[in-house]
Amino acid sequence: MPRIASRPENPQQGRLLRLLRDSGPHSRAELGEALKLSRSKLAHEIDRLTELEFVESGGFAASRGGRRSSIVRLSKHLRFVGVDIGATSVDVAITDGQLDVLGHGNAEIGVHNGPDAVLDTALDLLSKLRADGTAPDIHGAGVGIPGPVSFRDGAPVAPPIMPGWDQYPVRETMSQALGVPVQVDNDVNLMALGELHAGVARSVDDFLLVKIGTGIGCGIVVGGELHRGVSGSAGDIGHIQIEENGPPCACGNSGCLEAYASGTALARDAMAAARAGSSPRLTELFEKSGALSAADVTDAVSVGDPVAVQLLRSGGHRVGQVLASLVSFFNPGLVVVAGGVAGAGHALLAEMRSAVYRRSLPLATGNLPIVLSELAAAAGVVGGARLISDQVLSVPRGIEER
């Protein structure tokens, strides 16, 4: 089986491929309509893409009163890989051309163990997934990392929680190991791309994705495209100051949002409550394992522990305060809440909504849904696949996109 040619030959082919990726198989007539290409030109490009094994015939569609239309779809052999590196775990997924997840793997890691160990784990997971033959060939991989990334260089830049990763050539390393194009980005950005492609933000051009996990970050989508900012650090809202003389933060400043509302802060406050004995449930959990995590708090919330609910509410309120500012500033059409803490859903969301709706202009909040992530843990890996597919399904750089 010959290898799929690496890239489309012209912008029309790129648009065609991305359309098939985003909205599934289509008849030739629909494609011509959508891309405003003549049938002759379209037929020619489809022939070329079929030769290149990018697309294939997908059988016939039910007739709508005339000749049946023959369906064109992305090749069944097209495979993308999404890698989502978190602070304590790594997720790997293999998707087909439409970025539907075909296989998924997960491993506990410590991101502080350095890039070599973590990337090896990711490659291991991928090998295991590929062992069953679902992906004889892969065509690109997108990697998400929990810290600032220079998208251009494909490497982390001064990441606070990732010792040993600074400037490590993640893109280069992975690309060498896999022999395919790789792109690297911030994990929150990839989650935003994931929700944009297959989640709640499918039809929204301007939205924010707020991730509350070990840290707090925000993915920004403007006009259907990720906004990374001039130095790639856009969305770094975890260290926005919300109180002049607040608790100290790992970043060296004090009063940062993360010091109040991140998973880390939640665990810290839960342990304080456990020690103080104000919540029997938390105290019990604490004495059993000697420590508490944010997940313990959400567990306690799910059984209605009032102290845990209060902690979560307070965090939600703090995030909501900051979010209210960002909503006034950015005027998005949707806010998606994601991350481990978001697992505790309703109480958090209610508090955030009330903070935002109370503090922002009616004009900005009048029609602003604030919702939970639809893809949850899968958002990152789907976003990774989306990121690299955007590159692989476009004409190579240097050849103009017009």
Place this chain on the structure above:
Amino acid sequence: MPRIASRPENPQQGRLLRLLRDSGPHSRAELGEALKLSRSKLAHEIDRLTELEFVESGGFAASRGGRRSSIVRLSKHLRFVGVDIGATSVDVAITDGQLDVLGHGNAEIGVHNGPDAVLDTALDLLSKLRADGTAPDIHGAGVGIPGPVSFRDGAPVAPPIMPGWDQYPVRETMSQALGVPVQVDNDVNLMALGELHAGVARSVDDFLLVKIGTGIGCGIVVGGELHRGVSGSAGDIGHIQIEENGPPCACGNSGCLEAYASGTALARDAMAAARAGSSPRLTELFEKSGALSAADVTDAVSVGDPVAVQLLRSGGHRVGQVLASLVSFFNPGLVVVAGGVAGAGHALLAEMRSAVYRRSLPLATGNLPIVLSELAAAAGVVGGARLISDQVLSVPRGIEER
């Protein structure tokens, strides 16, 4: 003299015209290079645009060792109008095709007197400017308004300081009165466009323009285009809360940025200081006129009055606090400070810089200039001209821009 045809015929002509607007006259060779058009096609389009009287020959350029190139430039008769309506005054300017200001007029008004009176004043100013024959024909006008605007409808939406303007069809009215296309936008957005076209932000794709005047607002440029947000209220940062239990704001909430740092707040605090007698200079000014304005404070600052300086510093600090959050979030390449209060320059800027640099990540602030507006009062009118020229020099809607 036949009237210039209203719009270009195809996207190439549009790109050509906007290039001439933005970077001045060019030789045919340079145009072909920049637009990636063949010389034959280019010559044809230039011929068409010459027939339509959009462009004309600009003589010959000095030879660079071969045949002299003949220069193409925008028609000398092309005229755009910028109208900048503020809370207490209205500015009108006439520009040529490259948006250089040819004539400028200003009048004191009260925006609360309602749209009819204010727009009449603007039209009057324009007539006076045109009386000397600099603009026999005008080709479009851009109007800026100090409040939220529905860009699509060309009308203000629930503006807090403009009673009687809500939903008033400003675009329609002005377009009828002038007989040319008109666009209406928020005044801060237009200032951002002005700085983008002819000011400090000329070569910056992503920047923020913060205006501190009667109110506080922010223009957001992403990828060289204004970001208006889904309901057109993006940049409305005046009512971001910076203190839970702060002073009351005209908006009904308390602790808003505007309640601390706007021109209105500055005047309020200055009068309090004058009454308390802590600044002889302010007390004297106060007793002379019975009231103090933000301009009185900046005057006092310019002669070194310590209380006035302190007031300004405190305002700058507050704006800097909010700006630090926005910089972390948005990661712009430049921040431009504009508005009446910005007239007091250095002390304000220094305080804002220190607040931002202290609170934002090094990655985001590493190369972030925070500078004063270059165009100052002209930014709004130039931005108005820019706004409408973008429309007039593009193919009409419905005809695709590809």
Place this chain on the structure above:
DNA sequence: GAACTTTTGCTGTGTTGAGAACAAAGTTCG
């Protein structure tokens, strides 16, 4: 089962635009 509809594949035609070739206008160097 006849008439009609819808879609595809193919062919021919006319238009558009890129690129080559050529002419014109200027500079530089011997």
Place this chain on the structure above:
DNA sequence: CGAACTTTGTTCTCAACACAGCAAAAGTTC
């Protein structure tokens, strides 16, 4: 001063592509 070289502007040719037309295929409707 003129030959060689550079740059610009114009004309010509060819390829690409949109569009229309037609036949075939495969259904639906009456």
